[in-house]
Amino acid sequence: MNWSVLALAVGAALALGWWSGRASAPDAGSLNVQETSAESGERKILYYRNPMGLPDTSPVPKKDAMGMDYIPVFEGGEPAAEPGTVVLPPDKVQKLGVRTEVAVREALVANVRASASVQVDETRQFVVAPRFEGWIETLYANETGMTVRRGEPLMAIYSPELIAAQGEYAVADAAAKRLADSDPASAATMRQLRDAAQTRLHNWEVAGAHVARQGREARLVLSAPADAVVVDKPVVQGDRFTPGQTILRLADLSTVWVIADVPTSASADLAIGGKATFETPSLPGQRFEGEVSFLQPVVNLASRTVGVRIELPNPDGVLRPGLFGDVELQGRSGERTVVVPRSSVIDSGTRQLVLVQTAPGRFAPREVRLGARADDRVAVLSGVEAGERVVVSANFLIDAESNLRSAMQGMEHGSPPPTEDHSAHEAAAEPTAPPVEDPHAGHAGGQ
Numbered sequence: 001m002n003w004s005v006l007a008l009a010v011g012a013a014l015a016l017g018w019w020s021g022r023a024s025a026p027d028a029g030s031l032n033v034q035e036t037s038a039e040s041g042e043r044k045i046l047y048y049r050n051p052m053g054l055p056d057t058s059p060v061p062k063k064d065a066m067g068m069d070y071i072p073v074f075e076g077g078e079p080a081a082e083p084g085t086v087v088l089p090p091d092k093v094q095k096l097g098v099r100t101e102v103a104v105r106e107a108l109v110a111n112v113r114a115s116a117s118v119q120v121d122e123t124r125q126f127v128v129a130p131r132f133e134g135w136i137e138t139l140y141a142n143e144t145g146m147t148v149r150r151g152e153p154l155m156a157i158y159s160p161e162l163i164a165a166q167g168e169y170a171v172a173d174a175a176a177k178r179l180a181d182s183d184p185a186s187a188a189t190m191r192q193l194r195d196a197a198q199t200r201l202h203n204w205e206v207a208g209a210h211v212a213r214q215g216r217e218a219r220l221v222l223s224a225p226a227d228a229v230v231v232d233k234p235v236v237q238g239d240r241f242t243p244g245q246t247i248l249r250l251a252d253l254s255t256v257w258v259i260a261d262v263p264t265s266a267s268a269d270l271a272i273g274g275k276a277t278f279e280t281p282s283l284p285g286q287r288f289e290g291e292v293s294f295l296q297p298v299v300n301l302a303s304r305t306v307g308v309r310i311e312l313p314n315p316d317g318v319l320r321p322g323l324f325g326d327v328e329l330q331g332r333s334g335e336r337t338v339v340v341p342r343s344s345v346i347d348s349g350t351r352q353l354v355l356v357q358t359a360p361g362r363f364a365p366r367e368v369r370l371g372a373r374a375d376d377r378v379a380v381l382s383g384v385e386a387g388e389r390v391v392v393s394a395n396f397l398i399d400a401e402s403n404l405r406s407a408m409q410g411m412e413h414g415s416p417p418p419t420e421d422h423s424a425h426e427a428a429a430e431p432t433a434p435p436v437e438d439p440h441a442g443h444a445g446g447q
Contacts, residue, residue: 045072085364086398093361099393100357103340105386110269110331110374114308116260116278118323121311124252126225131243132204134159137219139237141230141248148224154248157220162204169197228252253321256314258290260327261305269331269372270295276310280325288312288319292329337371338380344390345370345378354384355391355398363391363398 048070050056062070088098138156141148148154172194179187204220232249241247258278262270270292278288289312296307310327312319345368346353352370355363368383384390391398 048072085358085362088361088363088398090361096394096397098363098391098398100389101341101344101392103338103380103384103386103388103390105336106339107336108339108372108374108377108379110266110372112262112266112269112329112331114260114262114266114305114327114329116258116310116325116327118280118312118319118321118325119257119259120231120251120253120321121255121257124226124228124255125231126228126250126252127246128154128222128248128250129244129246130157130159130204130220130222130241132159132161133240133242134162134220135240136235136237136247139235141224142233142237144230144233146230148228148230148250150224150226152224154222154224157222159220162201162220165197165200165204169194169201172197224250226250226252227254251321253314253317253319256312256319256321258288258310258312258319258325258327260308260310260329261300261303262308262329264299264304264306266331267295267306267308270308270329271332274332275330277328278310278312278325279327280323282323282325283318286318331374338384338386339377340380340384340390341392342373342376342378344392344395346395354380355395356384357389357391 048058048061050064050070056064057073058070061072064070088096134157136155137158139154140152140156141154172190176187176190176194179190228250229252230248231251232246235241235247258276260276272292272295274292276290276292278290279286290310292308293311294309296309299306308327308329310329340354344354346355352368353365354368356366358364366383369381371379371381373379
């Protein structure tokens with residue numbers, strides 16, 4: 001009876017265990033589905049990288065010295081960081097005063113600065129040089145630098161040739177009028193002689209001159225052709241002059257020229273009609289605006305510069321010939337290219353670098369090739385794309401950190417980041433057994 005009860009109990013237990021195991025164990029189909037979903041839904045973790053961007057990785061999860069968790073890097077997930085990338089926490093970015101600006105694509109207008117001087121407008125100069133011989137009886141414009149107005153007398157001139165020509169004119173004119181009715185043929189001859197004398201007198205005169213009689217003799221009075229300044233006076237009152245001799249030089253200073261010496265490398269960016277601004281220490285706080293009116297076709301071999309002429313209005317006469325100053329010339333607009341602030345460029349002498357913010361707190365150095373410059377902007381021909389943010393403040397500090405980290409990375413073996421190898425960890429975890437000594441090793445030589 002006892003044996004029967006025991007056999008029934010054992011049979012019931014075996015049946016219950018079989019039924020429970022069958023209910024809890026998944027079938028082959030469900031197992032395959034779970035394995036497939038695990039493979040498709042979860043990515044393989046390659047390694048864990050330092051959260052501060054240090055060249056330190058780990059095959060297993062860990063924390064850094066500040067207690068921050070290492071960041072997992074999945075297979076096919078995070079791209080490799082650019083060499084020399086620096087990662088800064090937000091508080092350090094704020095302490096360093098890191099500022100960034102967006103690289104934009106635009107047409108850069110290159111401005112050129114050069115030294116310049118004020119000169120007389122050559123098209124507004126006048127010379128007084130009579131075409132006959134004579135003497136200066138009265139010199140009204142008797143001071144260099146004297147300002148004269150249009151129509152004002154400059155001097156009164158006595159000339160025997162002028163007296164003879166005037167006498168011929170007077171005699172012929174009177175005879176032509178007297179013989180007009182009685183002898184028309186002779187009157188016509190007299191009119192021809194009168195006209196010839198008048199033409200000779202007209203050819204001797206200069207602009208603004210007229211013949212005036214003083215007693216019985218004629219005097220030629222020369223007047224100013226325009227509002228001008230006496231810039232040269234090589235004669236004095238009473239001097240004798242010869243035909244073609246310069247007596248006075250006048251200059252109209254209502255408009256002046258500013259001549260700038262521009263390096264040949266920068267002259268290609270200039271064009272006639274471009275805007276220009278002139279400043280001189282002699283007139284602090286004043287800026288004079290004009291336009292480029294002429295580009296010299298010949299290069300100055302001594303200074304390797306090109307002369308650029310700017311016309312400036314000078315109604316108040318404050319721009320005196322001989323003043324020195326600086327001129328800023330607006331160049332022609334170039335092609336649209338990527339433009340960044342000049343403060344973002346780190347020039348080591350052999351290459352130029354720009355720090356690009358690849359992510360918040362992550363800065364990667366980029367070697368760039370620069371183009372034209374304009375004020376505080378510079379064109380980047382390669383290395384930076386439009387829309388990327390470049391560091392414009394504290395970039396030298398970040399660059400020093402980047403160089404340090406590049407050096408640290410160079411000290412490594414150059415192998416790729418370690419991946420998780422379970423067999424290696426298991427081997428490292430097991431205690432290493434001491435080597436087994438071969439009992440026959442020491443007796444090999446004795447055999």
